[in-house]
Amino acid sequence: MNLKLVDSVxxxxxxxxxxxxxxxxxxxxxxxxxxxxxxxxxxxYIKAYFDKLGIKSTIYQRNxxxxxxxxxxxxxxxxxxxYLMHLDVVPEGDRNxxxxxxxxxxxxxxxxxxxxxxxxxxxxxxxMVAARILSNVDPKxxxxxxFWFTCDEEIGATDGAKWLAESGMFKxxxxxxxxxxxxxxxxxxxxxCSGSMRTIIKTSGKAAHGSQPHLGDNAVDKLIEVxxxxxxxxxxxxxxxxxxxxxxxxxxxxYKRQKSLTDEQKAGFVKCFKHPTVSLNLIRGGIKSNxxxxxxxxxxxxxxxxxxxxxxxxxxxxxxxxxxxVKDTTAEISGPSSGYYEKPTSQPVKQLIKxxxxxxxxxxxxxxxxxxxxxxxxKEAHLPIACVGFGAGDEGIAHLTNEYVSIANLMTTAxxxxxxxxx
Ligand SMILES: [Zn+2]
Numbered sequence: 001m002n003l004k005l006v007d008s009v010x011x012x013x014x015x016x017x018x019x020x021x022x023x024x025x026x027x028x029x030x031x032x033x034x035x036x037x038x039x040x041x042x043x044x045y046i047k048a049y050f051d052k053l054g055i056k057s058t059i060y061q062r063n064x065x066x067x068x069x070x071x072x073x074x075x076x077x078x079x080x081x082x083y084l085m086h087l088d089v090v091p092e093g094d095r096n097x098x099x100x101x102x103x104x105x106x107x108x109x110x111x112x113x114x115x116x117x118x119x120x121x122x123x124x125x126x127x128m129v130a131a132r133i134l135s136n137v138d139p140k141x142x143x144x145x146x147f148w149f150t151c152d153e154e155i156g157a158t159d160g161a162k163w164l165a166e167s168g169m170f171k172x173x174x175x176x177x178x179x180x181x182x183x184x185x186x187x188x189x190x191x192x193c194s195g196s197m198r199t200i201i202k203t204s205g206k207a208a209h210g211s212q213p214h215l216g217d218n219a220v221d222k223l224i225e226v227x228x229x230x231x232x233x234x235x236x237x238x239x240x241x242x243x244x245x246x247x248x249x250x251x252x253x254x255y256k257r258q259k260s261l262t263d264e265q266k267a268g269f270v271k272c273f274k275h276p277t278v279s280l281n282l283i284r285g286g287i288k289s290n291x292x293x294x295x296x297x298x299x300x301x302x303x304x305x306x307x308x309x310x311x312x313x314x315x316x317x318x319x320x321x322x323x324x325x326v327k328d329t330t331a332e333i334s335g336p337s338s339g340y341y342e343k344p345t346s347q348p349v350k351q352l353i354k355x356x357x358x359x360x361x362x363x364x365x366x367x368x369x370x371x372x373x374x375x376x377x378x379k380e381a382h383l384p385i386a387c388v389g390f391g392a393g394d395e396g397i398a399h400l401t402n403e404y405v406s407i408a409n410l411m412t413t414a415x416x417x418x419x420x421x422x423x
Contacts, residue, residue: 001423005141006358009418012133013411020410021112023049024125025105027087028114032151034088036065039151042087043067046149049128055135060169066159068150070169073135075142081421082146082172082385083131084374085124086153086160086179089116090399097401111404122392122405123178123413124149130417142421146172153179153374161374165381172385174348176420179373180391181398184408186365187356188254190389191247191349192341193369193376195310197276197302199317200332201226207294216292220285222326223296229324230300233278234271236316244307247344248273251305251367258396272370276304276313305368306339340379340387341368348386352416354423356390359415364390390416 013020030042043059050057050071057071092102092115100106102115112122131147148170152160164170182188203223208216240248255269278300285296304313313336321331342349344366356364375387392413394406 002141005137005422006419009133009137009422010359010415013129013415013418016129016133016414017407017411020125020129020414021107021407023128024112024117024122024405024410025107025114027121027124028105028112028117029103030087031103032088032116033091034152034154037088037152037155038065039067039087040065043069043149046071046128050131053132053135055131060164061159062163063159066151068148068160068164070149071131071147073131073142073145074139075144075421076139077141077143079143079174080146080172081143082148082170082175083127083417084161084175084177084179085127085147085149086120086151086374087124087149088151088154088160089119089121090154093401099402102403110407112407112410113402113404115403117405118181118393118403119398120179120391120393122410123180126392126410126414126417127178129414133418134421137422145421150374157374157377161377162380165377165383170378170383170385174351175375175378175385175387176352176417177373177375177387177389178391178413179393180369180389181393181395182391182409183257183395184406184412186254186257187360187362187412188365188367189349189352189356190369191344191366192306193339193372193389195304195306195335195337195339196372197304197313197317197333197335197337199230199300199302201230201298201300201321202330202332203296203326204328205292205294208292210290210292213292217294219293219296222329223283223285223298226321226324226326226329227280227298229320230317231278232320233302233313233317234275236275236313238274238276238304238308240308243343243345244341247307247341247366247368248305250365254365254367255370272303273305276302278302303370304336304339306341307368310336310338337376337380339368339372340375342386342388346386348388351423352388352390352420355416355420358419358423360412
């Protein structure tokens with residue numbers, strides 16, 4: 001390892017603080033809210049940044065407004081790394097609840113505020129500056145690097161990472177995903193993300209006048225009964241693979257550190273690494289308050305941490321529905337998708353740990369992302385790319401009102417991104 005080079009790269013990032021902050025603020029000012037998730041202008045801005053530096057970049061788009069961009073630095077070392085950032089953001093919600101304009105990119109109190117600052121334009125800005133610094137590094141000292149900025153992550157990556165992965169556009173040995181979160185004083189890396197099992201339960205009955213329920217067959221009542229049973233999936237004990245036990249332990253410890261958690265919330269983190277989580281997030285049934293409903297549907301968001309045996313989970317769900325004894329019930333279950341994880345002892349994980357140590361002087365905690373990110377698209381397309389995650393987002397801030405990213409996290413991330421390919 002060329003420690004002198006690492007040292008000079010770190011110094012260059014430190015001297016680029018205002019650039020990282022300004023870029024983050026600028027990216028936030030593009031309202032890439034998804035839906036509709038139009039990234040054209042934001043991508044044009046990124047292209048102009050790379051053009052000015054003489055770094056080649058290409059825009060990939062198959063549907064109007066859904067632009068993705070990849071900037072490439074050719075290197076002479078073996079191997080190839082891709083950085084993966086998404087540009088779309090979730091809606092800002094009620095603007096009156098925001099202390100600052102959600103698309104103002106306001107910089108104050110050591111933070112950049114705005115929708116997408118945390119998830120994940122902060123990481124995007126860090127990657128842009130890392131690319132500029134790495135472009136000045138001797139190509140003999142680094143491998144070829146692609147910097148991807150994609151659309152559509154927040155709605156299933158249809159015209160973004162999913163399309164790019166399936167059409168063979170992603171080519172690399174290692175993907176460094178920036179859609180990850182940490183505490184400024186306490187770095188962490190994601191070696192995987194959670195899996196899911198989306199489930200729709202439907203019940204049917206018979207409509208009748210609301211005044212004579214005995215003549216009808218109430219589908220909502222039936223659905224409520226089934227749901228009492230399916231909630232018991234949260235008691236199902238997950239079998240954790242041995243190599244992942246220490247990672248689970250470190251992840252729980254990390255997540256519990258979140259500020260102002262109640263004891264119950266802390267216990268929730270412990271529980272969700274031992275059992276699936278079952279969240280009833282959408283329910284439909286009935287047409288009017290005086291009509292007995294003849295159909296009802298419930299949408300369950302079931303998440304399972306990767307690194308455990310998934311196969312019996314669907315079976316147990318079907319059993320629970322059966323155990324409810326409710327007639328005229330059907331279930332549509334997609335998955336379980338197992339999420340993914342890289343072995344904690346694998347080379348890409350070790351390389352990322354080293355890069356974070358060099359950037360911060362601290363050993364990062366290993367964890368599994370609670371939700372999913374674009375790496376699942378790479379894994380679903382069966383691409384032979386190891387995926388590890390490190391990003392600027394502050395833990396627990398993504399998708400919230402008054403979303404922000406701390407400048408401390410931006411700097412740690414830019415340093416790590418600049419170091420990762422040269423060690
Ligand atoms: Zn994200």
